[in-house]
């Protein structure tokens with residue numbers, strides 16, 4: 001074969017991207033459970049914050065009602081004292097009516113306070129249930145991280161290594177071809193190229209290894225003759241011939 005450089009440089013980049021995509025997928029699969037637990041923890045924390053805020057509001061409302069009740073009770077005491085100083089029966093009974101009205105108010109406030117206290121108790125129970133769930137979720141996150149840490153580290157090391165090779169491989173591809181390649185990568189991440197699949201003894205059946213649609217003998221001949229991009233008419237992937245793949249001996 002003549003000294004082709006462009007298609008081989010694309011192929012080298014493609015093979016790195018293909019592996020990168022694969023390792024990133026594996027990493028995502030390992031992380032999936034952890035991400036789900038982390039999302040749950042975020043949700044639980046938000047919910048806990050709501051309950052705590054509502055609890056503080058209830059507590060403040062209760063305190064203010066208690067203060068109101070206390071001042072009314074003091075008022076009742078004062079009025080009781082003033083009963084002794086009443087000069088007329090009329091004045092005396094007027095104070096009694098006031099006392100009775102104030103007592104009724106106090107009783108209403110007591111009921112209100114009890115109601116709020118009930119709400120606060122329910123709120124605190126809910127918050128404590130959420131704290132328990134958070135504890136369990138955090139523990140399962142720690143377990144999951146511990147169990148997968150080695151696998152994650154291995155995959156991340158692979159990915160870092162591929163990324164370091166990728167830069168060099170990218171620079172080896174002519175800019176125009178790289179643009180085309182990048183565009184196809186957006187459509188088929190890690191899968192922008194496809195082999196032309198055929199059997200030398202049966203050239204009637206030539207297919208695209210990406211979409212499995214039929215190709216022509218022309219596709220094979222042109223790829224053998226010219227170092228230029230030829231794409232599958234059906235899926236748009238950049239075609240290559242299996243024979244173009246580098247020998248396995250090259251590292």
Ligand SMILES: [Zn+2]
Nearest residue numbers: 208211232235
């Ligand atoms: Zn195709």
